[in-house]
Amino acid sequence: EPEVTQTPSHQVTQMGQEVILRCVPISNHLYFYWYRQILGQKVEFLVSFYNNEISEKSEIFDDQFSVERPDGSNFTLKIRSTKLEDSAMYFCASSEVGSPSYNEQFFGPGTRLTVL
Template identity: 90%
Template sequence: EPEVTQTPSHQVTQMGQEVILRCVPISNHLYFYWYRQILGQKVEFLVSFYNNEISEKSEIFDDQFSVERPDGSNFTLKIRSTKLEDSAMYFCASSDRIRSSGNTIYFGEGSWLTVV
């Protein structure tokens, strides 16, 4: 079964450093998302992306965050200057957005980011 893959699975970084989290969405999907989950809390929406541009972003997704689709398969989340509170599991997700059958969103396994 096709799946969303993410790398790295775990990254430790120093406060102030830049981090890039990578994702390969399901191949025929056109809609991509990043979600974040702080340990023990709910899954929070960060950003959605379609047709090479951001569709919607949350208030969490401030100027230190950016997303990019550098080629035909990868979708990246960059955090420019990490803060301690950025420590979380970051999930990439994708969907085909066929409204008639429902916008099922499939999640990757997550990238666990620890900022020290």
């Protein structure tokens, strides 16, 4: 069964450093997403991406964050200068475009980001 994959599973970084989290969405999906879950809190939407551009973003997704689809399979989230409060589990997700499964989003296993 096709699945979303994410690398690395755990990333430790120093405050102020740049990190890139990588995802390979399900191959026939065209919508891609990043979510995060801070320990003990809800899963929160960060950004959605379609047709090589951001289609929606939350207030969390500020100028420190960027997303890119550098090739036909990868989808990345970059955090330019990490802060302590960026420590969280980051989930990538993907979905098809049309109905009836219009917004059934399939999640990867997550990358745990620890900022020291």
